[in-house]
Amino acid sequence: MNVARLNMCHGDREWHQKVISSVRRLNEEKGYAVAVMMDTEGSEIHMGDLGGAPAAKAEDGEIWTFSVRSFEAPLPELTVHVNYEGFAEDVRVGDDLLVDGGMARFEVVEKLGPDVKCRCTDPGLLLPRANLTFWRDGSVVRAKNAMLPTITSKDWLDIDFGIAEGVDFIAVSFVKSAEVINHLKSYIAARSRGNDIAVIAKIESIDSLTNLEEIIRASDGAMVARGDLGAQIPLEQVPSIQQKIVKLCRQLNKPVVVASQLLESMIEYPIPTRAEVADVSEAVHQCADALMLSGESAMGRYPDKALSVLSSVSLRIERWWREEKHHEPLELEDVSSSFADKISEEICISAAKMANKLEVDAVFVYTKGGHMASLLSRCRPDCPIFAFTNSTSMRRRLNLQWGLIPFRLTFSDDMESNLNRTFSLLKARGMIKPGDLVIALSDMLQSIQDGQRLTVSVRRCPGPRSINACASRPRCRLRPQPCSASSTAIRCGALGSATRWW
Numbered sequence: 001m002n003v004a005r006l007n008m009c010h011g012d013r014e015w016h017q018k019v020i021s022s023v024r025r026l027n028e029e030k031g032y033a034v035a036v037m038m039d040t041e042g043s044e045i046h047m048g049d050l051g052g053a054p055a056a057k058a059e060d061g062e063i064w065t066f067s068v069r070s071f072e073a074p075l076p077e078l079t080v081h082v083n084y085e086g087f088a089e090d091v092r093v094g095d096d097l098l099v100d101g102g103m104a105r106f107e108v109v110e111k112l113g114p115d116v117k118c119r120c121t122d123p124g125l126l127l128p129r130a131n132l133t134f135w136r137d138g139s140v141v142r143a144k145n146a147m148l149p150t151i152t153s154k155d156w157l158d159i160d161f162g163i164a165e166g167v168d169f170i171a172v173s174f175v176k177s178a179e180v181i182n183h184l185k186s187y188i189a190a191r192s193r194g195n196d197i198a199v200i201a202k203i204e205s206i207d208s209l210t211n212l213e214e215i216i217r218a219s220d221g222a223m224v225a226r227g228d229l230g231a232q233i234p235l236e237q238v239p240s241i242q243q244k245i246v247k248l249c250r251q252l253n254k255p256v257v258v259a260s261q262l263l264e265s266m267i268e269y270p271i272p273t274r275a276e277v278a279d280v281s282e283a284v285h286q287c288a289d290a291l292m293l294s295g296e297s298a299m300g301r302y303p304d305k306a307l308s309v310l311s312s313v314s315l316r317i318e319r320w321w322r323e324e325k326h327h328e329p330l331e332l333e334d335v336s337s338s339f340a341d342k343i344s345e346e347i348c349i350s351a352a353k354m355a356n357k358l359e360v361d362a363v364f365v366y367t368k369g370g371h372m373a374s375l376l377s378r379c380r381p382d383c384p385i386f387a388f389t390n391s392t393s394m395r396r397r398l399n400l401q402w403g404l405i406p407f408r409l410t411f412s413d414d415m416e417s418n419l420n421r422t423f424s425l426l427k428a429r430g431m432i433k434p435g436d437l438v439i440a441l442s443d444m445l446q447s448i449q450d451g452q453r454l455t456v457s458v459r460r461c462p463g464p465r466s467i468n469a470c471a472s473r474p475r476c477r478l479r480p481q482p483c484s485a486s487s488t489a490i491r492c493g494a495l496g497s498a499t500r501w502w
């Protein structure tokens, strides 16, 4: 895994703090760079805790009470609490009430003050804190519920917690506009004392689709949060919207995560369905930056298996796609706003083209702010990109982006020494071998080399060549790491040519 997501809908801060400490400890002990992403709860409408019961079964035709009243455990029979006070006002008799996007369905039959009586029309299992949406005439109802804030007072406390803990990413649930992203970014800038936290917009509501481009422009990345998205729009629209968001993010040079239900059946079974494997394959083929598990690793029976399946399927698809040269090149539009940036952008485009044409074994990029690495990742070259940065937090952050294998390196003013040290570092890890052809580029060379625009160089890895130099040493970053009850994301694209070493 490359990123651990903490979903603030579940667990308390103390619990999340323990997960963060475990990730930190593993990073230190094993030299990993697993990043932490905190994910806000937002104003989602959901059921209560079912009075401590793990689940409740709703049968066809049963009349259930959905109430905004609070109850002492145990709950009265066939009754659930709803967390949103305006619920009874917003719904109308005849509305459809969907639990978890349709895992169970009810029809509203009567309203009695704070209580709403509903008849079960699709029987199913109700899980604690399950999401609720109500539908009228084929669309999700947007009444007073649409006015709820994107970041609630509880979310602000969670965000303060995230800043204090030094998380790497904050993912904002149910984003409706770019303003909320801008607001959060200034809030973070004022409080995090130079420790930049990237803000990821979760695309999972109708409003986020209406304002898609401005939201993504304002954010440092996006997540196609298909769980809630599929509960807000007709399901058949989700695949095309996923494709559109992934493409748009690449055009705008923002990392994009495809999330939810990738291997859903592995919550219960040790192997995925064929359809799930095809879904993973599609996301990899679309060149998404990262794929995210949720229930599979948060509460499933096979969290580590699910992660290995996600990793091995992605590896296989990437290898196939590279060997067969299956990808259609995407015409990249300009992203740079200044001339200096434009130079970096053009260098990256040329370097990626060169890497593919010369069939080099790797690209090295030396970057302090991460910009050059992300511009290179955007070109999706056919080889791994080893990114060297002088900060551990930037290293973790780069871990989300397609194709980047980030390392921390104390930069010296002498670029030759930087290069030699990185050759040694990667040789020692079996990631390159003597004789390998490498393209090195940097967004620091300009200042180091006193104005010379020497930013791209083609090298061979020094040392005696030996065919078996890197034989069969599995790379430690691919071993699944323990991660109880949080979501996990893996980054795509970094592993292609490395797989032949297995």
Ligand SMILES: Nc1ncnc2c1ncn2[C@@H]1O[C@H](COP(=O)(O)OP(=O)(O)O)[C@@H](O)[C@H]1O
Residues within 6 Å of the ligand: 007, 009, 010, 011, 127, 129, 227, 294, 295, 296, 298, 299, 485, 486, 487
């Ligand atoms: N920290 C946690 N502790 C216990 N259960 C969790 C935790 N995180 C997630 N879960 C369980 O895993 C399911 C799927 O996780 P996720 O997609 O993150 O949440 P949700 O379904 O609420 O959006 C949740 O519905 C919940 O039952």
Ligand SMILES: C=C(OP(=O)(O)O)C(=O)O
Residues within 6 Å of the ligand: 007, 009, 039, 173, 204, 224, 225, 226, 227, 228, 229, 259, 260, 294
């Ligand atoms: C990733 C998602 O958000 P969450 O799991 O927080 O509901 C989703 O809805 O797909």
Ligand SMILES: [K+]
Residues within 6 Å of the ligand: 007, 008, 009, 039, 040, 041, 042, 173
């Ligand atoms: K959430």
Ligand SMILES: [Mg+2]
Residues within 6 Å of the ligand: 173, 204, 225, 227, 228, 229
């Ligand atoms: Mg969601």
